[in-house]
Amino acid sequence: MDRVRIGIVGIGNIAPLNVAGYLADPRCDVVALCDPREDKARQMASEWGVPTVYTALDDLLADPGVDAVEILTPTHLHKEHVLAAIAAGKHVSCQKPIANSVADGVEMTDAAHRAGVVFRVSECFFHYAPLMKAKELIAAGAIGPPTMLRVKTVVGTTNTTFQNQLEPQGYVWRFNAQSPGGHLFDDIVHKYATALWLFDQDITSVQAVVRQAPLFFEAPTAAIWEYQRETLLGMMEVTYAPHMSLRSSYYGADEFFEIQGTDGFIWVTRATGEMLDLPPVVVYHPDGTTTGYSNLDADWRSGFLNSSRHFVDALIEGRPDPEMTGELAVKTLQLCFAVYQASNERRPVDPASIRDAVSPPWWPPNLAETPAFLERYGREPI
Ligand SMILES: NC(=O)c1ccc[n+]([C@@H]2O[C@H](COP(=O)([O-])OP(=O)(O)OC[C@H]3O[C@@H](n4cnc5c(N)ncnc54)[C@H](O)[C@@H]3O)[C@@H](O)[C@H]2O)c1
Structure with a gap:
């Protein structure tokens, strides 16, 4: 592959830091954004000069002009989105944590190996x-x-x-x-x-x-x-x-x-x-x-820029990403x-x-208790 044509899935809070490295890389074109929040996706597409906006992942994955995707959706959606991207034959970079359970992370990693696509978890550290x-x-x-x-x-x-x-x-x-x-x-x-x-x-x-x-x-x-x-x-x-x-x-x-x-x-x-x-x-x-x-x-931001460049390196050199493999993400x-x-x-x-997931006994938290908790931390609620 001479150039990487990447689609970004999930244009939320972390997207600007992740996308900056792809926008800056002369070997990479950010060709499409995808988010059900169409206004947000269009606003960022115009700011970043990205030609195409999708509101449904299937439409982005059906686009033959997309070689790879960066998955920046909420963590509980990673499994569904990564498996769909792998099934569509796209190379995949996905934000941490890999998924909500170990079994899901293993399934995603195995699917990528079977499909012969590059799959890595983006770990800025x-x-x-x-x-x-x-x-x-x-x-x-x-x-x-x-x-x-x-x-x-x-x-x-x-x-x-x-x-x-x-x-x-x-x-x-x-x-x-x-x-x-x-x-x-x-x-x-x-x-x-x-x-x-x-x-x-x-x-x-x-x-x-x-x-x-x-x-x-x-x-x-x-x-x-x-x-x-x-x-x-x-x-x-x-x-x-x-x-x-x-x-x-x-x-x-x-x-x-x-x-x-x-x-x-x-x-x-x-x-x-x-x-x-x-x-x-x-x-x-x-x-x-x-x-x-x-x-x-x-500058902490540089970890994101380097991480995006690293994914482009892997695709252009045709090798699996050596840093955060699916296996290492599962161990994490x-x-x-x-x-x-x-x-x-x-x-x-x-x-x-551990094969599945473990939560603390109080999870999910009762957010109504937050003021009382803050008092326990030594002061009036802030
Ligand atoms: N490396 C880091 O330091 C770092 C920091 C923050 C977040 N993250 C990770 O990045 C991911 C996103 O976090 P965030 O804070 O940006 O969350 P966010 O909720 O701000 O953004 C998620 C975006 O995904 C979109 N989305 C939801 N369903 C979608 C779908 N079906 N198709 C396309 N888009 C969809 C939402 O509309 C939203 O815009 C999480 O996995 C999080 O753990 C990593």
């Missing part, structure tokens, strides 16, 4: 330069064999243009029974995926405590996990800080990653947020010196559900044992 640098440094032995991964996520308040422009319809399906879980399912999948991808090691056992927080948040959460290699462990914390102003250009979340090795450590000091005045990657070397990588593109989902199950049952859980 795998294409975020500071995390790519960390993975490269680990593989090069900069800190010796890794022994511990620590991943911190904090959600606070932010007043960014990006956040203020989000359409409320994007929250409805995230906060009700159309999703199997809340924030740990919707956002922390990025961190679960990163924990698997950084080391190319499976996770064999998980222990966790997950608490309910306002809206769809699940915090504080603490989890520990074991990798295949006995000398490597991982731990993760998720906190909710509604009265803490969070420096960001996007969502009100911030991440911090520490990878400790036998010879040194690596810090990745940001991803979605921009909280700390530190280089995005800091390495502590065996001889006690440190290197700060200040020259990396640490199993890890996500293993954290819920380990907390529900207060026992270690092997992610590979």
